[in-house]
Amino acid sequence: MSASILDVEGLSISFGGPARRKQVVTDVSFKVERGEALGIVGESGSGKTLTMLSLLRLLPRGADARAVRASFDGRDLFSLTPAALHNVRGREIAVVFQDPLTALNPVLTIGRQITEVLRLHFRSSATDARRRAVELLTSVGIPDPPLRLRQYPHEFSGGMRQRVTIAMALAGEPRLLIADEPTTALDVTVQADIVTLIQRLQREKGLTVIWVTHDLALLARIADRVLVMYAGRVVEDAPAGKLFAAPKHPYARTLLGSIRQDAPKRNRAASSIPLTAADAGAAGCPFAPRCAEAREQCRNVSPVLKVYGGDTRAACWALDDGSTRGPGS
Amino acid sequence: MSTATALLTARGITVTYHRRRLLPLRERERPVQALRSVDLDILSGETLALVGESGSGKSTLARVLVRTISPSSGTVAFRGSDITSIGGSPLRTLRRHFQMVFQDPFSSLNPRLSVGSAIAEPLIVHGLARGPALRERVGECLKMVGLDSSVATRRPHEFSGGQRQRICIARAIACQPDFIVADEALSALDTSLQGQIIDLFQDLKERFALTYLFISHDLSVVRQISDRVAVMYLGQVVELAPTAELYASPKHPYTQALLAAVPVPDPVLERARVYTPLRGEPPSPANPPSGCPFHTRCPRAIERCRSEPPALRETAPGRLVACHLAD
Numbered sequence: 001m002s003a004s005i006l007d008v009e010g011l012s013i014s015f016g017g018p019a020r021r022k023q024v025v026t027d028v029s030f031k032v033e034r035g036e037a038l039g040i041v042g043e044s045g046s047g048k049t050l051t052m053l054s055l056l057r058l059l060p061r062g063a064d065a066r067a068v069r070a071s072f073d074g075r076d077l078f079s080l081t082p083a084a085l086h087n088v089r090g091r092e093i094a095v096v097f098q099d100p101l102t103a104l105n106p107v108l109t110i111g112r113q114i115t116e117v118l119r120l121h122f123r124s125s126a127t128d129a130r131r132r133a134v135e136l137l138t139s140v141g142i143p144d145p146p147l148r149l150r151q152y153p154h155e156f157s158g159g160m161r162q163r164v165t166i167a168m169a170l171a172g173e174p175r176l177l178i179a180d181e182p183t184t185a186l187d188v189t190v191q192a193d194i195v196t197l198i199q200r201l202q203r204e205k206g207l208t209v210i211w212v213t214h215d216l217a218l219l220a221r222i223a224d225r226v227l228v229m230y231a232g233r234v235v236e237d238a239p240a241g242k243l244f245a246a247p248k249h250p251y252a253r254t255l256l257g258s259i260r261q262d263a264p265k266r267n268r269a270a271s272s273i274p275l276t277a278a279d280a281g282a283a284g285c286p287f288a289p290r291c292a293e294a295r296e297q298c299r300n301v302s303p304v305l306k307v308y309g310g311d312t313r314a315a316c317w318a319l320d321d322g323s324t325r326g327p328g329s
Numbered sequence: 330m331s332t333a334t335a336l337l338t339a340r341g342i343t344v345t346y347h348r349r350r351l352l353p354l355r356e357r358e359r360p361v362q363a364l365r366s367v368d369l370d371i372l373s374g375e376t377l378a379l380v381g382e383s384g385s386g387k388s389t390l391a392r393v394l395v396r397t398i399s400p401s402s403g404t405v406a407f408r409g410s411d412i413t414s415i416g417g418s419p420l421r422t423l424r425r426h427f428q429m430v431f432q433d434p435f436s437s438l439n440p441r442l443s444v445g446s447a448i449a450e451p452l453i454v455h456g457l458a459r460g461p462a463l464r465e466r467v468g469e470c471l472k473m474v475g476l477d478s479s480v481a482t483r484r485p486h487e488f489s490g491g492q493r494q495r496i497c498i499a500r501a502i503a504c505q506p507d508f509i510v511a512d513e514a515l516s517a518l519d520t521s522l523q524g525q526i527i528d529l530f531q532d533l534k535e536r537f538a539l540t541y542l543f544i545s546h547d548l549s550v551v552r553q554i555s556d557r558v559a560v561m562y563l564g565q566v567v568e569l570a571p572t573a574e575l576y577a578s579p580k581h582p583y584t585q586a587l588l589a590a591v592p593v594p595d596p597v598l599e600r601a602r603v604y605t606p607l608r609g610e611p612p613s614p615a616n617p618p619s620g621c622p623f624h625t626r627c628p629r630a631i632e633r634c635r636s637e638p639p640a641l642r643e644t645a646p647g648r649l650v651a652c653h654l655a656d
Binding site: 043044158159160187188190191192193196216218220221223240241251254258259 | 547610
């Protein structure tokens with residue numbers, strides 16, 4: 001048995017009936033090791049959030065998710081009984097979402113919302129739940145917890161609200177925390193605070209964290225491994241150091257090229273890619289319409305993920321014959 | 330800064346919002362000062378970026394400049410003539426010269442209007458074209474933003490976010506404006522698409538001698554597009570400098586904190602960096618601190634900062650800083 005806490009293989013998600021089936025996630029495979037921070041990067045619509053939601057079986061109605069394997073700590077997430085699933089959600093795997101305002105109920109106090117989690121998962125008494133809620137708010141750096149517990153979400157700033165949702169996520173003492181764009185709605189100094197907080201919790205509690213984001217630069221700080229998704233597929237999976245030093249897939253290179261700080265004024269022709277929406281259902285490589293190196297083969301046959309150098313996977317035909325340009329060219 | 334080349338000049342702009350009491354709240358209501366005596370020149374042909382946290386007054390300032398909000402006090406001049414209190418038809422004529430592009434291309438386009446009608450609307454309002462000339466102009470605008478003129482008959486839902494933002498830009502340039510406010514116009518787009526839209530903005534600027542006010546909280550985007558940067562905090566401009574100089578040597582402690590918080594796309598550098606968070610929370614604009622607005626969170630604050638508000642002063646040619654300690 002591998003030590004991976006999460007092991008997903010061949011995950012595909014589609015929407016719609018048999019007549020109008022639309023494939024949104026195709027054959028996604030990845031592993032997360034215990035205590036590791038995995039970053040998943042991709043643009044909106046690349047399937048990163050859907051992949052996460054499918055693991056908790058939280059996909060909207062009409063979605064169909066299938067996988068060869070979706071194993072969390074040795075258990076198959078896709079065949080859990082409702083009772084077992086209830087125990088996994090929030091208790092073993094917790095999620096922090098992008099917008100803390102919509103993740104919190106505006107008409108309930110913060111205290112009520114945190115104690116609800118505790119009473120549900122641990123059947124805590126009201127007194128115990130309250131004491132624990134104070135501890136949780138303290139651990140996420142919210143000053144004056146007894147006062148804050150009596151307040152409503154609108155009385156908190158954006159950054160403080162996100163701290164509250166993190167406290168709620170931690171209430172179930174999860175082993176895996178999925179952070180889905182938790183800092184996208186926040187200002188840059190607040191983002192740095194939240195990142196520091198989650199990293200501290202990861203160290204202290206031995207949490208495994210999956211960071212979902214469209215901001216590749218942010219992953220340089222927080223991720224041990226990075227999974228690059230494009231049009232519902234994994235196009236590259238590499239240790240953070242390797243991905244940032246020498247990205248293999250042309251899309252990963254484009255993404256990195258567009259955020260490089262050492263090129264303040266843009267070199268236009270080089271870094272921009274033509275505007276064509278990605279189509280997950282089309283034959284061939286989904287990135288081919290935007291790829292400067294696309295050839296006939298790319299347009300007809302979709303490349304599969306192959307292992308390069310032991311710990312990197314990438315899906316690109318150009319990598320096979322070594323004709324692809326290096327990151328510096 | 331010489332006012333001779335200023336396209337827009339704002340002096341002493343203050344905007345105060347009085348909150349209407351809807352429920353008998355415990356706290357006594359206080360007016361919110363969204364802007365506190367802001368002076369700003371926007372030079373002809375430049376791209377000026379406005380950065381700062383949400384609630385710092387960036388959008389309010391932009392709206393005052395294009396006259397969609399009237400300031401509580403202060404004046405705005407366009408090409409030297411005061412536009413603070415004009416109304417009616419002179420204001421309508423003026424509006425042709427000012428355009429805005431907003432953050433969310435999904436809510437800033439009417440889903441029921443075809444793309445062509447959306448772009449034609451300002452042309453009709455200002456009486457600039459009609460009939461076949463109108464159709465031709467709409468087609469031209471679409472081509473200028475890199476879309477095919479045949480898409481004019483389609484509706485916004487058929488386009489991706491990046492394409493919709495192009496449509497919004499086509500609408501903004503239709504009346505040949507002098508000044509465009511881009512209010513977080515790139516924030517809803519993915520990194521790789523942002524690059525394309527930045528290129529489009531640059532290209533249009535060169536072709537039509539446009540002046541931009543670029544509002545963003547993303548400092549890496551600002552660096553790519555702007556000539557000068559104004560940093561706002563709690564309704565005031567705290568630092569203004571040419572882009573390269575601001576990034577190379579930020580003078581105001583708040584600017585320094587902002588730049589230090591931007592992640593660097595290099596795991597080795599990023600992990601070696603020690604990030605010192607700002608203490609405390611941003612103060613409420615309804616209850617601003619005395620003295621320097623930043624003193625409650627400033628790592629270098631001294632006694633003087635608590636009592637005496639620092640003026641925005643020139644520390645080097647073209648560099649303005651509002652800090653007692655800046656040299």
